[in-house]
Amino acid sequence: MSDISADRPAARAPSVGAVSVPRQQWISWIALAFLTTGSVASLRAAPTMAVYGLACVFLYVVPAILFLLPQSLVAAELASGWSGGVYRWVSEGMSSRMGLLAVWCQFAMTIFYYPTLLAYVASTLAYAINPDLASNGLYTGAIIIIVYWAGVFVSAKGMKEVAKLASSGLVIGTLIPGALLVVMGIVYLAQGNPSAAPMDAGHLLPAWTGIASLVLIVNNFLSYSGMEMNAVHVSELKDPGQEFPRSMFVAIGLVLLIFILPALAVSWIVPADGVSLTAGIMQAFSEFFSHFGLSFLVPLVAIALVCAATGGMLGWLAGPSKGLLLIGKKEGYLPPFFQKTNKQGIQVNILVSQGALTTVIALMYAFIPDVSSAYWILSVMTTQVYLVVYLLMFVAAVRLRRSQPDHPRGYRAPMLTLLCVVGFLASLAAFAIGFIPPSQFGEGNAGLYAVLIVAGIVIIGILPAFLFYAMRKPSWKTEPEPAEVES
Numbered sequence: 001m002s003d004i005s006a007d008r009p010a011a012r013a014p015s016v017g018a019v020s021v022p023r024q025q026w027i028s029w030i031a032l033a034f035l036t037t038g039s040v041a042s043l044r045a046a047p048t049m050a051v052y053g054l055a056c057v058f059l060y061v062v063p064a065i066l067f068l069l070p071q072s073l074v075a076a077e078l079a080s081g082w083s084g085g086v087y088r089w090v091s092e093g094m095s096s097r098m099g100l101l102a103v104w105c106q107f108a109m110t111i112f113y114y115p116t117l118l119a120y121v122a123s124t125l126a127y128a129i130n131p132d133l134a135s136n137g138l139y140t141g142a143i144i145i146i147v148y149w150a151g152v153f154v155s156a157k158g159m160k161e162v163a164k165l166a167s168s169g170l171v172i173g174t175l176i177p178g179a180l181l182v183v184m185g186i187v188y189l190a191q192g193n194p195s196a197a198p199m200d201a202g203h204l205l206p207a208w209t210g211i212a213s214l215v216l217i218v219n220n221f222l223s224y225s226g227m228e229m230n231a232v233h234v235s236e237l238k239d240p241g242q243e244f245p246r247s248m249f250v251a252i253g254l255v256l257l258i259f260i261l262p263a264l265a266v267s268w269i270v271p272a273d274g275v276s277l278t279a280g281i282m283q284a285f286s287e288f289f290s291h292f293g294l295s296f297l298v299p300l301v302a303i304a305l306v307c308a309a310t311g312g313m314l315g316w317l318a319g320p321s322k323g324l325l326l327i328g329k330k331e332g333y334l335p336p337f338f339q340k341t342n343k344q345g346i347q348v349n350i351l352v353s354q355g356a357l358t359t360v361i362a363l364m365y366a367f368i369p370d371v372s373s374a375y376w377i378l379s380v381m382t383t384q385v386y387l388v389v390y391l392l393m394f395v396a397a398v399r400l401r402r403s404q405p406d407h408p409r410g411y412r413a414p415m416l417t418l419l420c421v422v423g424f425l426a427s428l429a430a431f432a433i434g435f436i437p438p439s440q441f442g443e444g445n446a447g448l449y450a451v452l453i454v455a456g457i458v459i460i461g462i463l464p465a466f467l468f469y470a471m472r473k474p475s476w477k478t479e480p481e482p483a484e485v486e487s
Contacts, residue, residue: 029243034167039315047280050266053197070423075228080410093396128299141366158344169311185265241410332477381456
């Protein structure tokens, strides 16, 4: 989906935070929209929400209004005025120290995201090989390692290849299977078959169960995280001011469709008490294909879903690590070893170092039976760390609108202050909810749980960022900026 500008004039000097891009690396805005959509949305979330039947629409739309819309519109304005991603935005709006904290938190959460995503890839791929493998830890660990390093190999070829494959993965593994699932569901109901979940007006809202309902709604905010991540690629668009906001609006529409419609389709065919949260999407396909006499398509769909998840991983590989590279070069926050790039300008040493940690986690996943519960806590910690990015981003956006009202922006978000207040409060609510232990953790351990989460936030997010800031050296600043950002 990427394109090359054949007649583009000589590129103008990059602005602060920009990076010069080889002519062959320009990507189209629709490719960026697909890259963003693939990074945020996938069919693997459908089973989790399908258990709520028609109420899943409410559970997706409310967080979309309170979180998805604010973060997308705010990121569109910031990216159209300041290239360089969250570091540049937060540095300009707050301080360079806070900017480093933002970009590090964005990067750090991916360390534990990849094994989770690739474990889903392994269990889905098992349907194309042998479903019994889905519960085999050694098989899962091997798939995590193989697919991650294959992603690094692809990413090393440059953003053009990443955008092309991510866009293809979205179409082949999400849009087409999602549309097929919904169409089969509609035909299934049109044939007079009863829906497994009630579809009447009385079930539009989820049953209120106190704090558990609040946790459910707020946790769904996190389904939309990552919309701002690919803003680091704004300098690779031909007309960033116009094209980045356009790509964001297309991504918003696609994300909502991908989340809501397939979840409804799953609820029509699989009873709520029988939905597997990990393999539920394949359950639904298996049921529909069996009903229509198309069971031979199950392995093909499994492979397609794997393509989508892999494409989403490519987006996460390319975005946060590039943001870290940019500020490492311009501000001297990273030793020269981590600033090394290949001839395509890809941050190979950062990806390889991250891959070493991913490999260790995958090996733990394969050989330590009880690692899943500890790993789940680590995942919660990194989610909390990611929310720090949004808290800083919303504050920085308001301050930039007030301190630099005349700064050129390709897009101005309507009611920016209101959007930022709503987004900040939504992020803060999600952050607070993260300290509430799930029922599996035990009612008597709430204090210990909170201490673990706080420790994780400090060790994974805050401490490394401030250590990088304290240890920075002028000699590490290999790409000086035209103008320094004051701290």
